[in-house]
Amino acid sequence: MARVFRSLLTLERFRRQLANVDALPQLCVLGLVSGVMTGALMVAFRFLLSLGATLYMPEGNPEAFEQLAPWGRALLPLIAVALIGLWLGRLSPSARKIGVAHVIERLSYHQGRFPRGNWFTQWWVGLVSVLGGLSAGREGPAIHLGAAAASGLGQYMRLPHNSLRVLVACGTAAGISASFNTPIAGVIFAMEVVMMEYTITGFMPVILASTVSGLIAQLVFGFERPFQVSDLALGAFANLPWIVISALGIGILAAGFLQLARLSERLAHFSLTVRCIAVGVLLGGTAWFYPQVQGMGYDTLGLTFGAHLAVDVLLAVAVGKLLLTAVTVACGIPVSIIGPILVAGGAAGALFGVLGAQLMPNASASPTIYAMLGMAAMMGAILQAPLAALMALLELTHTPNMMLPGMLSVVVACLTTRQLTGSKGFFNQARQGSRHPLQHPLMQALSRVSVPAVMERNLVRSQRTVTPAEARKLLTTNPVWLVIERAKDDKPPLALKGSALARWLLEHETPINEGHRGYQHVDLLEIPGQRLELAPINLQATLSEAFLALQNETLGALYVVHGYRHKQKRISGIITRGAVERYYRYTDHIPESRSPERGP
Template identity: 45%
Template sequence: MKKFSNRLYQSYTQAFQRRLSSVDALPQLALLGLLSGLVTGAVIILFRSAIEWPLRWLLPEGNPEGFEQLNIWVRSVLPLAGACALGLLLYRLPRNDHKTGIAYVIERLNSHQGYISWRSAVLQFITGVITIGTGQSTGREGPAVHLGSAFSSLLGRGMGLPHNSIRTLVACGTAAAISASFNTPIAGVIFAMEVVMMEYTITGFTPVILASVTGAIVTQATYGTAPAFEVPALVMKSLWEVPYMVFGAMIIGVMSACFVRLLIWFHRFSEHPIWLRLAAAGLVMVPFAALLPAVLGIGYDTVNATFMGEIGLVALIIIAVAKLIVTATTTGLGMPNGLVAPIFFIGATLGGAMGVLGEMVFPEYASSTGFYAMLGMGAMMGAVCQAPLAALMALLELTHNPNIVLPGMLMITTATIMSHELFGQRSVFLSILRSQGLDLRSSPITMALQRVGVGAILERNFRRIPQNLPLARARRVLKDEPRWLVIDGSDGPVAVMPTVDLARYVEEHAEALEKADEHEEEPLINLLAIPAQRRDVATVPFQATLQEALDRFNETDAEALLVQRTAAPMIQQVVGVILKPDIENYYQYRR
């Protein structure tokens, strides 16, 4: 009974994996999206608790963002001590272990089929807690996306899923992490597709949506349904503000370009030892922490104060510029900062300064400071991330106010176009990867082939036979009518050939084979010697995508690929055959 149950489970698992190889495995992907959302939500709760629990004990009044209330000497030394601790932690680790955050997730998705290791996840958890807990200019969202994507990837790998579905799981983890962090399920979906996946697919939306919703529900059950920011009632006062908004969006576009360029400029020191760079980043934080403590930590308290109009014009400008400089500098030097929260902080304070100035110059027409702060936050996110739709969705969900859509669209698109066209700016995450020597420019064909696993097109109608095939067995094989024959040599498969070639040979040499049968025990047919269209072979794992299979063809000059699945430890089972024209024909048909 146990053997039967194991066989049934294995059969179901293989069918599930095989179905996921297809581009339209919607029910299976939907189930994976739900699992990803649950796992990510739980991980985000654990990560957030690891940060907030000690801070509630250490910071005044139990406020996990109360760095400003610390003694001037304590708040000056704390970021430096945290930077030195991170430097000592990372110093003896390989350079690849220094990579964290959203840029790292994009790299793994595009260059490694979304495979993220346990080691990377654990290091991100530890470095994220230290970075945020010691008051660095950072945010939870970057580490949250890394952790959500990592655990979703590990979930897929543990289930032995094809690489194309693991890519979808990484997007699910990203969406769930953003959704759980801000209570913005729609923005989480769009951010995952626009910033991380960099593509929109109908099939991909469903699991990502389910993951985003599930992640939000899990965190809401713990932290409640309140949004990340306290947003007052917002309304656009007059259409006469439109030119002023366009001007403000242009300023934000320029500031976003300054932010990205400053970050990349400091990244040129990446060849120096990590401990030295992080120590320098900690020293940069010291004067800012002493004189402008608002730049410490995540800064949501300052953003909320900006929305409520509690900060003056000069203070807003100084804080915005200081936050921009310190975040870009420390991140460029290697501090594992999350960038989304600082981007929101800078945009909100710049927008708030616009609002205060507008109320001073034309009070009868200008909207509230909070209104402009929200618009500035969306515009800065759209420009820095080059993700206008994700920024607009975040803006709408954070305000719960449809009246902000029109001015939000205007400012976000203006700032995004300004930074892209005038300064040639790409997404900050792609800019970071480019500074590391990775220029991710996937063609539509590559992206289409990455969405499909080899299991969707492999030919399963084959027989695996020895090089020297007895005549009687050859006739039994021909009776079964397989399409391909996989020829085994002394060290495993060496070639494949069409079955029709064997049939032709047996038919043409039937008389000679019969005579040989009369004189010998049994005639043998040397399949590597008879006339046939044999093809040299290489292997590819069942989890591979069509793009990986195509790369394998190019690397090995093979004419056929044998798809292998792990049947037991150290045992690989051939489950199908793929030819290069099969991949080309599949893409042309699906297109």
């Protein structure tokens, strides 16, 4: 029993340390644990993909659609959309949300807490969409499964919500790292697309999670170089104008993808059955002639880099796969888009490379170079994530000499798409009417710390009416606040400064001592002093949650509720508007790494 009690005290101390903005060692521990969890999950997911592929795919390869008979590969998407439609049809619209967009939404509006049902839906849809020949990748499932599992660990341990945000980023990076052996790209994607901020406190745990997860995947599968690309060089600077032109073209294709994907609201009035059938027919019909549009398509991307695909196949992948992916998303089938857009971008870049060789036969670089640049440009343009796209280019191809032309290509494509569509990225385009909460500097700062870091703990609870002796007893610990609990449950408690009660007792000391009838009881709602109406907030909440709650003009402060059983909840502290304002006004003027210790 004593050992259990000590472990509970240790966990409670761990939670209090995590509430502070500078809890870097504790967050690094969580990063390591979430990396191990996510790495194991990704190994299981990849194993299930391989297991499913052994049932009907040639050589058990989940991407060998080209080796299937035409009728077989055309029938697969119809079966896949039927299975997905049956699963989604019994769910509410909110329960159908999965993938990267769902991760960002939960992080933005739910402090990184994930519903369990959506997590299981991601397993089903992720496996069926890839094995069923839809134009889908495994990046979305990897990110959702990793982020939700890491966050679930924090929820199970009842950690402060500011640490849940970091855990979501850790799971995101670890999922990408374990799936594709791209640990740096995973870190950059997590910070640039999901967290949308760069801090030392956020970076270090995420790097650890990505590293550990990648190591676990390598222990199981060995080191897998994604694409075997020989050492290439751009050659003549005469290619730079053509690189800009190709990036413009890819930016236009990316803009078309985003505009088509935005049709989801217009197509929503059709039933889910009709939308699923439409996707199955379109994919099946295209796959009859061009199976390269199916699945993740990384085998197709490898052939593109090797210049082994005919022009008509490149065109089918560059345009057809891009359009089919957008139509699938617009019809409400939540597939991962990152893999397909990489493959389509590579094919589009290769087409520009082939055309450049015709226009500049003596100076044009290899189509392989344009394919690599096109892959990064398409990803950067659609996601509006240039750094993540450049890291993907580096880690997928292992060609660091492509970074300079890659930077030019990615920037031009991103600008083109942004100017044509006004999109701030595929995963954020649904929120274009208002600023994304994570992009607001104040909310970012307040989300990094939980309420225990700034709340006032020196308080006592009291009934409305007390005797003078009880009033003096309340003041023995010199409380800053008195929390006045009222008889009716529907009336919120009030907060009164302890100094107000002390002043009243001093002013009425004589009549109290003489036993005057009117001073036998003290009504804490009648003595002079400002009383603040209170509302509850959980001990795990961040200052951003407290800030939003205090926008209610009728509230003067929040009381922090501690405990996990309804009848055993206790008040741990009081947090006022002034406490929140003092925190962010003070931290605005000092570097994060030198923030003062704000112990619990």
